[in-house]
Amino acid sequence: MAHVAQWKKETVAELQDVIKNSQTVALVAINGIPAPQMQKMRSDLRSKARLRVAKNRLIKIALDSSKDEKESVDGLVDYIGQQQLAIVGTDMNAFSFFKEMERSKTKAPARGGETAPEDIVVKAGPTSFKPGPIVGEFGKVGIPAAIEGGKIVIKKDKTVVKAGEKIPRDLAQMLAKLEIFPITVGLDVIAAYEDGTVFDKSVLAVDEEAYLSNVKAASGSAFNLAMFIGYVSDLTIEPLIAKAASEALNLAVNAAVPTSESIEALIAKAQREMMALASLAPEALDDELKEALSSTPQNPPDAGAGGDGGAEEKKEEPEEEEEVSEEDAAAGLGALFG
Numbered sequence: 001m002a003h004v005a006q007w008k009k010e011t012v013a014e015l016q017d018v019i020k021n022s023q024t025v026a027l028v029a030i031n032g033i034p035a036p037q038m039q040k041m042r043s044d045l046r047s048k049a050r051l052r053v054a055k056n057r058l059i060k061i062a063l064d065s066s067k068d069e070k071e072s073v074d075g076l077v078d079y080i081g082q083q084q085l086a087i088v089g090t091d092m093n094a095f096s097f098f099k100e101m102e103r104s105k106t107k108a109p110a111r112g113g114e115t116a117p118e119d120i121v122v123k124a125g126p127t128s129f130k131p132g133p134i135v136g137e138f139g140k141v142g143i144p145a146a147i148e149g150g151k152i153v154i155k156k157d158k159t160v161v162k163a164g165e166k167i168p169r170d171l172a173q174m175l176a177k178l179e180i181f182p183i184t185v186g187l188d189v190i191a192a193y194e195d196g197t198v199f200d201k202s203v204l205a206v207d208e209e210a211y212l213s214n215v216k217a218a219s220g221s222a223f224n225l226a227m228f229i230g231y232v233s234d235l236t237i238e239p240l241i242a243k244a245a246s247e248a249l250n251l252a253v254n255a256a257v258p259t260s261e262s263i264e265a266l267i268a269k270a271q272r273e274m275m276a277l278a279s280l281a282p283e284a285l286d287d288e289l290k291e292a293l294s295s296t297p298q299n300p301p302d303a304g305a306g307g308d309g310g311a312e313e314k315k316e317e318p319e320e321e322e323e324v325s326e327e328d329a330a331a332g333l334g335a336l337f338g
Helices: 006-020 035-045 056-064 073-079 094-103 134-140 169-177 208-229 237-254 263-278 287-294 326-337
Strands: 024-029 049-053 085-090 106-108 120-122 145-148 151-154 158-161 183-185 188-194 197-200
Touching (some): 006 056, 094 188, 134 151
Antiparallel strands (some): 024 085, 049 085, 120 158, 145 151, 188 197
């Protein structure tokens, strides 16, 4: 039987302890993070999480041997690749932890050899450099520079590296002098485990604005559906009663049923119909009716007596949409169909 170094056993034991005693267990990539930034990240995480860096093979062993205590935690093994990894254990939920890690990322200067995460553009404009040999150095790396007014000026915008390309070392030095920091430094969450489920990075990266917008849209659609089918709830009872009252009034007017609510609309309807009919035979009218007709706007016979039976409808000004929180929108959905 091959001898296993004691330090490897101790490392696996530490990893198992992190896995066992954490609500959320995450695999994070630490490739290319300089030592000073790594130490700062450890310090910043100390009150929120436990981070253990180890060889990928030892991380795999720790995950495999922990599956009896945490069901399906070994599913994280599928995310172990060639990048250098660490395990982080925290009592934050997986989504909050991911958000925290994204927020903690910072920009850093390139050292040369890194892959550009996005197009690197040098913007036109003056620099802080005085005329000198540096003008030629800019030219060597493809940055169009010239001397104007006693200062070195970048003549035009220039994309010096496209996304996915390697950043040359000499260009990286010039970018640093221009205080252009193209590299994002931070713990990159690859996947996270919580309560029997492994979440891929793509699932954890929730667009909160889009999510809240979808919740609001769902709440509005649910309200419209409830109104359409006459579903009674705390949120729909008042508009349903108002709708029923309006429809009852229209029916009473169309059916010529006099009530305390419909009598005024019925009289107004009769008045309009009388004046419309009188306008068709003005020669048969007496002086009083002619005078009334001349002061009345001429409408077609059926004006105002359509499907609404002459009942006037108020056009309401659209209300400003009130800002709804994610919790309120979700509560609204529950109240509709709870």
